[in-house]
Amino acid sequence: MDQSAREEPVNPEPTEPESFDPEFLDLERELAVFLRRARATSGELAREVHPDLEPAAYGLLTRLAHVGPQRATELAGYFGVGKATISRQLRALENVGLVEREPDPADGRAWLVRLTEEGQVRFSLVRQARRRSHRSRLASWERSEIAELARLLHRLNSAE
Template sequence: MHPEAADHLERELAVLLRRSRAISRETARTVHPDLEPEAYSLLVRLDDVGDARPSDLAAFFGIGKPTLSRQVQLLESLGLVERAADPTDGRAVRLRMSALGAEKVEAARAARRERLYARLQDWSEEDMTQLATLVARLNSQL
């Protein structure tokens, strides 16, 4: 272990995470003024996977079912998420984004990407690729 390098990394990650939370709050609010960042993360996950069981979403995010249930209820009340019967288990449901949810999330993600591109416009492709590779490696170990 390299204590000084690890301390520096920990400080920089803390700053990155604080900034990321702020950006997530902003992005969530572009989807709907009442949307919390955690609920926006659920929408992004559904956008990535298409549909999912609530229990799978809770496991993916490491949250309890009651917390997930509150977020899903909010998303449903805003017309952003729909429930559908699970074809493999008649007792279970799957969640998917509504057409409105898909439209809003795509617009929010596009705007978020544009802001990132604007901030990194002076970075080389090699630097961005290297950073993405290292962050992916970190994510896989966390």
């Protein structure tokens, strides 16, 4: 038998199961656009806070502003990244004076990470600008539509 007859194609055509709903294809496409835009926006927002920051830094600042001081391991768990990754990102934020570490009062061996005053001010200014942008983009939406979008995104983010 000829060897080439047994080889599988290098780039086979992707196939969709016949039972796959078009709604899920639409969702996949829209989520992909949303995620691409979110990544680009995170990079822009991080650079607005400080020009040396990576895109992931904005998410860390958001989390610390929302929940207050946290251990690095808690942050790593929340974002689903390893401790080495979160340590590197926190070190970058610490190096530019946006976060600092303080002893954990519940465990003297552990450290909490918190926003510095400078970090709070810079983050707050960028967050206010971002909120104005959201209001502008959604100006033609009904408040009930905005609430429904928030509710559905929360449901999606909470699903396991």
